Amino acid sequence: MSLRKPNDYVALDQADLVRLAQAGDREAFRVIMQQGNQRLFRMARGVVRDDAEAEDVLQEAYARAFAAIGGFRGEAGVQTWLTRIVLNEARDRVRRRRPTVDLDVLEQxxxxxxxxxxxxxxxxxxxxxxxxxxxxxxxxxxxxxxxxxxxxxxxxxxxxxxxxxxxxxxxxxxxxxxxxxxxxxxxxxxxxxxxxxxxxxxVGVFPFLGARCVRITEAVLARMEREGRLAPAGTFPAA
The missing domain is CATH 1.10.10.10 (Winged helix-like DNA-binding domain superfamily/Winged helix DNA-binding domain)
Incomplete structure (x- = not known):
């Protein structure tokens, strides 16, 4: 069991966090996830284009990554390593749904x-x-x-x-x-x-018809009545 306080983990660099995670430290795993969650979620969602499925992708990718973290050697940063795992998981899901996109159609x-x-x-x-x-x-x-x-x-x-x-x-x-x-x-x-x-x-920006039209029209008519420039409602001007 770790004796570190939560704030201690936030101050650690990624290499130290990885070493602790490799030793099974729960809080180190938590901080690694918190540091990368937003970016990794966006990456997953960028592939699968669905919020709920992106969350599933992220959870599965984390599970796979942390199961294999003992073999992480640090050739790239841990967030880069996690990004690749997330992308692979997301792409596998898309591949099972439909063919991959052919870039040649957009060459022009x-x-x-x-x-x-x-x-x-x-x-x-x-x-x-x-x-x-x-x-x-x-x-x-x-x-x-x-x-x-x-x-x-x-x-x-x-x-x-x-x-x-x-x-x-x-x-x-x-x-x-x-x-x-x-x-x-x-x-x-x-x-x-x-x-x-x-x-x-x-085309529909700053709409005037409807409630706004009625409100402004009535306000102008009421002001004209107050200023004596318009006969009150229900009366007619003298001939």
Missing amino acids: VQQQAEVIPFPNTFGGGSPEVDAARMQIRGLIERAVDDLPAPFRMVFILRDIEECSIEETAANLQLKPETVKTRLHRARRLLRQALDAQLGATM
Whole structure:
């Protein structure tokens, strides 16, 4: 049984945490998971595109990883090692459902694009603002889900998790130039998808008909009555 306090584990570097985990230390396993949970969940969800299944993937991947942690030699960081296990588990599930995506069908996609910021945090505004932000996030999440898997994984690591090109390449076992190419394509596809969705949405922005129309109309009429510029309701102006 470990005599360390919970805060002691947070201060440990990954190498020490791994050594403790290899010795069966429960809290070391907990901290390793807490440090990687968000990124690994996003990676799993980026492949399976379903929240519940992504959680299943993560749990199964952790179980497999920790069962094999005695053989971890540290050639890469433990989070990189876990990322590969999570991706393999997620891809195996997708492979059982449907064929893998063929990248050749997207060879003609332009590579020049602007960065699309992903909203990581929401809240702090009015309920209306928060609701609008949630709708925007939903649009972006659906657009990310619709990306071909190889582009989607690069986008999640680079633009959502803000990993470096080198770290992304290491996690996905790609060349840095491949990461750059796929990121350009992912951004272009996302911008095209969001332009299409937002273009249709913009038609209904700032609606005036309905309750807002009635409220404003009645307020103006009431003001005109108070100012004597309009006869009260139910009366008629003199001929």
